[in-house]
Amino acid sequence: MASAKQVVGNPTPRVEGELKVSGAAKYAVDVTLPGMLWGKLLRSPIASGKIKRIDASKALALRGVHAVVSGEDCTGLKIGRRLYDMPILADGEVRFIGEKVAVVAADTELIAEEAVGLIEVDYEETEPILDPVETMKPGARLIHPDVVNYKGLPRPLKEPSNDFIYITWGRGDIETGFRQADVIVENTFTTSSVHQSYIEPHSCVVKAAADGSAEFWSCSKVPYGVREQVANALKIPQEKFVFNPVYIGGDFGGKGDFMDLAVVYLLSKKARRPVKLVMGYDEEFAAGNPRHASIIHVKTGVKKDGTIVAHHMNFIFDSGAYGAFKPNAFLNGPHLSAGPYNIPHAFIEEHMVYTNKIPCGHMRSPGDPQGFFANESQMDLVAKRLGMDPIKFRQKNFMHDGDIDPTGEEIHYIKTDETLKRAMEDSGYRRPKPKNVGRGLGVVQWTAAGGIGTVAITLDEKGVATIASAMLDQGGGTYTILSEIVAEELKLPLSQVKCRLLNTSQGKKDTGVGGSRATRVYGNAGYEAALKAVEAIKRAAGEQMGVAPNEIVLAKGAALHPRMERRLTYGEIVKAKGSPITVEGTFNDSSRVHAASMCVQVAEVEVDPDTGQVELKKFTSTHNTGTVLNPLMHQGQIEGGSMTGIGYALMEQLIIADGKVATTNFGEYKIPTIKDVPRFKSSVSEQPKGAGPYNSMPIGETANIPTAAAIANAVEDACGVRIKSLPITAEKVYEALHGGK
Secondary structure, three states, X not given: OOOOOOOOOOOOOOOOHHHHHXXXXXXXXXXXXXXXXXXXXXXXXXXXXXXXXXXXXXXXXXXXXXXXXXXXXXXXXEEOOOOOOEEOOOOOEEOOOOOEEEEEEEOOHHXXXXXXXXXXXXXXXXXXXOOHHHHOOOOOOOOOOOHHHOOOOOOOOOOOOOXXXXXXXXXXOHHHHHHHOOEEEEEEEEEOOEOXXXXXXXXXXXXXXXXXXXXXXXXXXXXXXXXXXXXXHHOOOHHHEEEEOOEOOOOOOOOOOOOOHHHHHHHHHHHOOOEXXXXXXXXXXHHOOOEOEEEEEEEEXXXXXXXXXXXXXXXXXXXXXXXXXXOOOOOOHHHHOOOOEOXXXXXXXXXXXXXXXXXXXXXXXXXXXHXXXXXXXXXXXXXXXXXXXXXXXXXXXEOOOOOEOOOOOEOOEXXXXXXXXXXXXXXXXXXXXXXXXXXXXXXXXXXXXXXXXEEEEEEOXXXXXXXXXXXXXXXXXXXXXXXXXXXXXXXXXXXXXXXXXXXXXXXXOOOOOOOOOHHHHHHHHHHHHHHHHHHHHHHXXXXXXXXXXXXXXXXXXXXXXXXXXEEEXXXXXXXXXXXXXXXXEEEEEOOOOOEOEEEEEEEEEEEOOOOOXXXXXXXXXXXXXXXXXXXXXXXXXXXXXXXXXXXXXXOOOOOEEOOEEOOOOOOOOOOOOHHHOOEEEEEEEEOOOOOOHHHOOOOOOHXXXXXXXXXHHHHHHHHOOOOOEOOOOHHHHHHHHHOOO
């Protein structure tokens, strides 16, 4: 690995930045093909019921309408990221308000919208099941009676159940642990469903051919994964589908699935024309793939001196009507959510349950914000029961390097005390504070995900290095990181490094972007390719100079032989060679990383006791992480993640009434604005300990995970009331302070 770096570690602007700000970057919604039609969806107005009749004759008679597709055209076909439980279009039954029932292709968007209104559907409505606790009870009506036969269940079900996934993690024996405890503290926490709120709604263009092959343009960050999902659902070989690269207008976990691709494929095939479909934001809120609502019961057993001996967390996630939007079918977040604590007896349970509500998917660190809100709130509550300072309670139980985590995994590197100490200094945690002002903190540890990725580098006769990959950057800046790595190793100015996005037929199958894996996977692949390119340049230059490759030194886009005082630019080397230098690097490692990226956040709030209004006055985010490859983008992740967490804590909520999403625009669904940004301070301690290139660590997830708990803990410190449900609104605080008055 490089030591005295010239490019890596500097605040480099985005390589695609100019394209985006100039409007030249092409998104799925920008794709226009000859003869292209517009698609529009008819969605269910009821949460649960049978479809008795669909009559599309009036829609088809409308001038400009070319095709209508309904569930009758794709009966029996199901789709999913792992669990294939969602029909491509409602197949004789609807399970949530907003479910796709039929789709129209027309000359214009307005005609398509008018045609959708002309489709007649007769429903036989049934009573929806909306409470995730009720849906788990024996005898509850089954939302999916055939669930035992669904493809992709992580574990087989013995009998049909709305509690369709049950998974556990832990160590020791939980009952033994509780018998050893002097004090037991139990609490239940709830979180609401929230939307990712990316600027670009789901959109796609599909051009299907008569032989079943097709080209796709869609805002998905996992093109090979989506290709596989759509092909499997339609029972067509994957190789017949080509997914073309487009830019993605924000993701935050929500752009990894098939959404409307299979539907638009069927529509394009039937109409014999390319079709574009763009979800309106009302559809995004009502039928997207938001973060799961949850109910989390936490039970902690401690000794009188504050030592945690037993910890039990039971998660109930409301999956909504389907589980199709999750790449594992369950959420992985709960397995780390007992926190960075030494707990000899721990047991974590996760229930994923069906209800007749909007199906949920992935959002930034899926499952972790829910779990750490509960866990870090619980840590304060246990400390309070014991009469201990919440800082000292945590310090007493913190893991250190080489300790075993609550799931039984050894963690080699975890700087808990150091990160906490710096956070307290950064935030002025111990300073005196005015009346009605409180401070609270939250802690999280994060380990990097793995996967498969391939990066190629081609050096041409102009001396330009072109990076090529089928990886789609969802906005995190991975191509910028790759450009830095290539420029660093090849000793090139960044202006001499270009990027080329490959389609799925040109690239190599990979796992795509997500879970903060991009820098580890594609960064290491790019680093390997860069080292191969260096070898190839030295070899070619050595042959041309008549010297051994190890005598060649690279500098400023040229190969030098110091003793002979000879210099060949890369362009000259390639010209003399007669062909470009092309190399490829592949990373393939899904193993668990045992070095944790740490984050401690401190919130300072002021609570108005007369109204319950919470004002976030100051926020501190302190990190211990690996080598920072690009400080500008690294800081952007910290600030953006923190604001995501602040929105989750204080205002964001998909309000669902009788199964219907009531917050279907940004006037009703509140996200933080510039006026909600508090005084913000962050700091980063770098250690070369990560699994990414140059020993880097992930940063994209940690800053949004402990935020809600830090704010909840600060609210109790300010006014003495504990809010155990998100978001923490003025109404909830007022009710807790004043009761029914």
